[in-house]
Amino acid sequence: MDSTIVLILLQDGVMNGAIYALLGLALVLVFVVTRVIFIPQGEFVAFGALTLAFMVNGRMPGTVTLLLIIGVLVSAVEIIAAIRSSNWNGIPKTLSWALVLPIVLYLLAPYVVSTETSLWVNVLFSMALVVPMGPMLYRLVYQPVAEASVLVLLIISVAVHFALTGLALVFFGAEGWRTPPFMEGEVQMGAVTWSAQTFFVLGTCGLLILALWVFFGKTLYGRALRATAVNRRGARLVGISTNMSGSLTFTLAAAIGALSGMLIAPVTTVYYDTGFLIGLKGFVAAIFGGLISYPIAAGGALFVGILEAFSSFWASAYKEVIVFTLIIPVLMWRSFRSHHIDDEE
Template identity: 80%
Template sequence: MNLTIILILLQDGIMNGAIYALLALALVLVFVVTRVIFIPQGEFVAFGALTLAFLVNGKMPGTVNLLLILGVLVFLIECLSAWRHQMWRSLGRTALWTLALPIALYLLAPHIVAKDTPLWLNVIFALALVIPMGPMFYRLVYQPVAEASVLVLLIISVALHFVLTGLGLVFFGAEGWRTPPFMEGNIQLGPVNWTAQTFFVLATCAVLILALWIFFGRTLYGRALRATAVNRRGARLVGISTNMSGNLTFTLAAAIGALSGMLIAPVTTIYYDTGFLIGLKGFVAAIFGGLVSYPIAAGGALFVGILEAFSSFWASAYKEVIVFTLIIPVIVWRSFGSRAVDEEE
């Protein structure tokens, strides 16, 4: 191994680490606000990448129909809830994002699906199809059991992962897809050519992390999520809706997952079940921060990406084993400084 090989591996590791950092931030966000260890985060990666790949190749993505089905289910559940509590005022707003939005996207899809559609328009349309699924899955799966224990929520997450994997196979098929890069060309840095796509991924991740920092520090909804993360019961006492916090959190998680999939799709062939391994590496990074620290999780993600890159060079057959085995010493290390706390403490 010489300096050139080291720099090439660092390029791959840093780019993958940036993607894992986004997923780790999403996992930490979901856990601290809702206490859900969101195993299906990787499925949003696959859904975002495959939706964009279908649009780029002039094919109708399955998420068009899936979003419509989910919207109808959520609206029916909201109607049942309104009938039980005799509260009908919120149904109009619910109908807008569960029925009107999916129907509008369904009718607009035939005009977007074409091989000559600009890439940026395909990206926006793909995000519009995938992001609303986050709050819909929260309403269908997690909101009814929001006060359950962490273990019960984890079991539900595992079940939802298998459901989404099956839906991915049904709506996208078993074929793998790639998307064209967002930026073409190479940039010479020392002895190594760095692809422009690498810098685009790093810049996008940096902008997104900065946007999240501004959102949580400067906006009312961001502060509401922080308050819910600190103490759910206390947040309810001061008038913050935990249901609103959960919906907003899953919206952000779906957006981060879908965008991460679109960023990694030009360099990795994406299948319907690829997202699980990618999301699991983000989970390993989140464990570095104990599922509560954003900066440590981001640093852990970069370490995971670089370790994976060098492992693929030295022992490619065992790179997944090496990465996932890393979780054992991290958990042991974190256990020395942990203490038992009540979930509402």
């Protein structure tokens, strides 16, 4: 192995590591706010990539119908809850994003889906189709059991993962897809040629991480999420709705997952079940940070990406085994350094 090969592998590793960093941050965010180990995070990666791929090729994505179905279910659940509690105050707001928005997108889709549509319009429309599924999923599945134990929430997450994987197969089929790169061209850096797509991915990941830092540090909703992450009971006592926090957290997780899928689709063929492996590597990165530390999770993600790239060169048949086996020493290291703390709930 010469220096040129090393630099090429580093390029691939850093780009993949940036994607895993975003997914790791999303997993940490969901866990610290809701105590949910969000196994289905990878499904949003697949949904985002496949929705964009279908639109780019002029085909109607299955998420148009899927979003409408889930929206109808959420609206029905909210109406039933309002009837039982005789409280109709939140119904107009819920119907606006759970029913009206999916109907509008469903009606607009035939006019937007075309091979002549701009890539950036396709990206925005794909995000509009996938991101609302996050809060809808939280309302249907997690909000009713928000006070359950972490183990119960984990079991539910596994079930949701299998359900979403099955839905992805139904609405997208078993065929793999790729999307065109967001940026064409190459940049010569020494002995290695870097693609412009790599710099686009790294820049987008950096901007998104910076935006999340500003959101959590400078905005009211971001501080509310931080308060909920620190102490759920204390947040409720000062008037912060944990339901609102959970819904907003799942919205951010869905947005991060969908965008990550769109970033990785130009360099990786995405199938209906591809998101699970990608999300699992983000989970490995999150384990580095103990599901609570953002910086350590981001550093772990870069390490995972680089390790995967070099493993694919030296032992491509075992690269997944090498990456996932990494969880064992990390868990042992964290178990030796941690002390038992009772769950506040």
